[in-house]
Each structure stands twice: as structure tokens, then as C-alpha cells.
Amino acid sequence: MDPFSQILSGVVLKGALFFNAEFSAPWGFNAPTARELAPLLAPDAPHLLVYHFLVEGSGMVRLGNDEPIKLEPGDVIVVPHGDAHIMCSAEGVARKLSAAMMAKLQTHDLSAMQTGGGGEVARFVCGFMVCDPLLCRPILQSLPQAFKVNLRTDRAGQWLEKTLLHLVEEASSENVGSEAVLAKMSEALFVDTLRRYLAGLPEQEVGWLAAARDPIIGKSLMLLHSRTSHPWTIAELAKEVGMSRSSLVQRFTKYLSEPPMAYLIRWRLQLAARALTSNSRGVAEIAEDVGYESEAAFNRAFKREFGLPPARYRNEHRNASGFAA
16 A cells, blocks of 8 residues: 555545535635534534535635636645635625525535526535544645646546546435445545645655655655554664665655654654544553553653643543543
């Protein structure tokens, strides 16, 4: 498994489509923050990544005071950090559909919403992914406020689009089992979108996604993520990827701003933090699972990273999340 798939398998919880619409120009609405959407779409979700897929027509998306992002058929735009944004047919269009949009979302109805001013039609299918913001941090930190890719550049994307649209029709007809399959296709669409974004990054790009693309650092990440509890040394990791220790440290740090062992420690502690709030296993057992032979050493490292010892961290975050042992 490549590093990209390795980390996604641990951080993506579920996906779903939540909106299907045909807007006729002029049209416009305010899309709320993911925090505001979560109670309607996934009440217990720690973080939502929202995306919009333009099937036909045209439109634009604006975040804050940034320049608008123009959309063409086949474009998928992702808003990974949950920011509020404006969607409209053209600059200056009144955003009159906001209330109707929220009312439609409350029905959990995937039949197409048809509204607007009677002009050119823009068809959207919108979805979200629920992810753990703690474990998903490496990916989230590598992503801008919004980005877009186009599915229609190859056969794989075209097949994904056709399958997705067919399942949207099935779900709107309330056929048994269609929503579960549609959720999986929503996940596939999101992963495909991330891969396309990754492929388009410039060669000089740094960050986790760019690191995952690099053959040496990508292999290093795969090894660290797949064998987290292994007692890694920089010498052993360098041997595994076929590079000198100094060169590996330099190249790894170039992409991720920290050397491999520091990255591994941070990742182990993030896994431990999630385990502390999601199950009732003992601290010593969790410490061993993430690669610490000494509970005392684990306690010290955990407090340095999170500002609290593990037991206190568990109690405070358990109360906040409603977790029951």
C-alpha cells in the first residue's frame, strides 16, 4: 500500500452525498461552514471536508475576499477546512437561495432541487467526507482553503462520474441499498480528487502530499505508517529506502520540516491520543501499541506534545466528546 492510501485508511471515517441540484441562472447562495452543516449531515462528526461536483453548466465559488474560482463541467471543488463560501452563477448575483438550501438539507432528500431565474442550468452534486482532524492533520496541513480538479480528463474519471450519477438517481428513487453504495462511491470520488490534486502539484512543492509523491520519502512514510510500533532507527530506515542517513534526513526535512524520527514520534503520539479518547484500554497498553516500551517515557513524550499527561488528557477529552468507557 502506498503512503497516501496508508494514511487515508486510518483517517477517513465515512463519506456521503448530501445535495443534488439544478440551478438556472441567475442563482446564488451562501454555503455555511462545515461546523454549521455537521448537525444536519453528520451530528457526531469531528470534521467535515465538503466538495461540489459540477455536472453541467457553469458557476463560481468564492471564499472570503479571495478571487472567485470559476467552475466548468467535470470540475470538483473541495473546501477541506470547512470554510464558509459563496456559490453563484456570476459575480454580483443576489444570494437568495440560502434559506431554501438549508430547508432542503434538513429533509435528507437526494432528489434534485430545481430553482433559479430560468436561464442556463448548472447541475451540482455535493458531498462530504468525515475525517479525524487529529490523524488527518498531515493531509489537511498540505491543502489550501479550496482547490479544484476535473474528472473528465481520463477514462477513470469519466467512469467514476457515470457511476456516481447513476447511483444518485437510484438513491433519489429510494431503492434499497443505494445509499450505502453511494457512500462508498462518494469516498472513491474524494480519494480520486485528492490524487488528481497531488499529481498536479509543482515539482518544487513541499508538505505531506508532495512528500508522499517523492519515491524515497513516500516509501519512508509508507514504512513508518505501516509499522508504527517498530523500533525504527534512522540507520535502518535509510537502509530500507536505499539512501544514506544524512541524505535521507536532509530530504525528509526538506518536505516535512522535521527529520524522520521526530515525525514518527509525533505520529505515534497522535495515534495514542486518538486511542485514549476512543477506547478504554490502559495507558501502558496504548503506549506499547504505538512503540513505547516504557510507560514513563511515553507519559513524558505525551505531555510534551499535548500539554497534559495521558490520563488527564483522556478524562478531559472523554468528557468533551461524550465517550464512555
